[in-house]
Amino acid sequence: MEPAYRRIAAAYRDRIASGELGPGVRLPTEHEIAEQFGVVRQTVRSGLGVLVSEGLIVARRPHGYFVREWERMLYRPQEKSRPMPSRSTMDRFSQQISDEGRVPSMHIEVALVQAAPDLAERLRVEAGATVVIRRRVRFINGEPVNINDSHFPLELVKDSEIMSPAYIPRGTDEVLADLGHRQERAVDEIFVRMPAPDEIRRLGLGPGTPVAVHYDTGYTADDRPVQCTVNVLPGDRHRIVFERRWRADEPLS
């Protein structure tokens, strides 16, 4: 016999999967469900808790539980290595969102920090070495959608405009290029995991929302890493897309 809380979870999971309960629809209250299934409220809570942690429903107190609504923005890592339209007054993200008729905004913060082990490895500096971190949170219509923390070895960018927490429309890649560190190659790594508490806070994530973590490490022609950007993408708000063509023998590092 399946436990009651699982039966409750399965019942509502099925109704959501079948479309009987569409996005945004409200579920009965915990009391009502408890009565229907002949259990106490705590058991209902366990069952709905499963669905919350699966990301299928959200609790909005004091309104009740609602079927979650998804909307995913296009995320194309390959766009990063194409030239920007020269007349553009906005960075790629802002341009894309504006084109869709929505309002982009950004919060920027610059700091000097000791490189965490994962970044030290990718930037090929010693663990604990000082790096410049340019933290950005991007918003659409005021809602946070992703985090982009770019890291640079300190010597490369000190005294450049990268150190100022201001908007750089042409992008930091261009600034690096002007400084003599033009990137020619990048390695993209994607990890999937549950968010840490500070990521939940910065992105306003609901429970049950996993994130994709995208490391973009850029190399110059002589194979020095000059920047590593950590993008944290909430799973419910992104669709990562890239394209391949068949080739004979291009090396993969």
Add this chain to the structure above:
Amino acid sequence: MEPAYRRIAAAYRDRIASGELGPGVRLPTEHEIAEQFGVVRQTVRSGLGVLVSEGLIVARRPHGYFVREWERMLYRPQEKSRPMPSRSTMDRFSQQISDEGRVPSMHIEVALVQAAPDLAERLRVEAGATVVIRRRVRFINGEPVNINDSHFPLELVKDSEIMSPAYIPRGTDEVLADLGHRQERAVDEIFVRMPAPDEIRRLGLGPGTPVAVHYDTGYTADDRPVQCTVNVLPGDRHRIVFERRWRADEPLS
């Protein structure tokens, strides 16, 4: 005042993050934690439940809670569009795992199904049209690591060896090419979400494990989609890597 269950979660989250509790280490029992924090067992369970759903710990009854251990295999979508070493007797996955000194295995199942909406769209067939689905679960040392469900329009592959649930060392892409449907371009899409119950079952996933879903849609030179493979990658077992080079103007569809 923070709720007790959150304080408990935070306490152990910190100890795990700091490395004080390394991978595989056992936590105190629920009773012991309850005593330490002066709360009842149910409250401890709520706290540890948070960490379980964050994927930080696992419960192994009747042994206790343990800090989760991670091991990630390399997943490189771009490898798919490179020629296979002609002397290879194994597919790419099996070769990679063998090279690492581990034992690959696979479960294969072929069926005719009605195309789900997401696949119908990608294969450009009508929703509900019959497609061939070649379901595979891949194992390393007997442990399931990912799901690969390849979908083909029925007319393209009927009477070919793709219809047989047997191992095809050279890969289905080669079979398609032999049938006159050589792929020249592919679109990769990655979504991040929590797994559905049947994915949890097939992959033996623990609670709190998100998945990356990778759609690989292959097109011929005349831009017809000939296959769409849905790869379900447990977040705790994969690291997705690809590479970019700067180019002037290659079109992205």
Add this chain to the structure above:
DNA sequence: CAGTGGTCTAGACCACCTA
């Protein structure tokens, strides 16, 4: 058999928001 986590009951009080 002892000890673990898994499930469940029957209550209670709280914070928060809307009406």
Add this chain to the structure above:
DNA sequence: AGGTGGTCTAGACCACTGT
């Protein structure tokens, strides 16, 4: 003021596994 979900207590019984 009333109803929502959020938290917590104090118990109880169960299934599973190793000794």
